[in-house]
Amino acid sequence: GENVGLHLPTLSVQEGDNSIINCAYSNSASDYFIWYKQESGKGPQFIIDIRSNMDKRQGQRVTVLLNKTVKHLSLQIAATQPGDSAVYFCAENPAGTALIFGKGTTLSVSS
């Protein structure tokens, strides 16, 4: 099933379930947001992004939702697979500056 709530350091789901990973960002000036997936010992891998003039964007099996009112970002993964197990980071990008990363959520998918 879905796991909805505040930012959690870990999220465990069964294969085939939908996953929801939440993130709160800090800078009201941020106009671009990205979700990254990081596997152990590797660099961050781009998943999906969204600009501040949108509130939803869909990719393949993933959806990002942006709520600027409460400065909240979420990543939804449909039909989660074991290969989705990784640490997921949200990142915000105040215009023209470097990315600021959130704390990360470890997603564990069991078969």
Place this chain on the structure above:
Amino acid sequence: GAVVSQHPSWVICKSGTSVKIECRSLDFQATTMFWYRQFPKQSLMLMATSNEGSKATYEQGVEKDKFLINHASLTLSTLTVTSAHPEDSSFYICSARVWGVMNEQYFGPGTRLTVT
């Protein structure tokens, strides 16, 4: 496209020595490169922003004399950890921003530094 490489992928050095890490954008020109440090089970922390041909901008708390950054071309930035200590052991990751496209950044695979 948009591949960023780092070399070496891992390195072990003795305390007091210096280590150089290279970050290259392989198929694009990077206006800006960023260096991050990541400790186990923690997030990426920005160390410095490096623009080609100019001095790097360091984040608060990052010693510029210890972490030397050189950005000699639009495809290469280097980070040198000088007089390394065990507490410098970490995962160092660079990213490169595409020339002319403000928001797109691509990350390298990271370099694992262990100081003994």
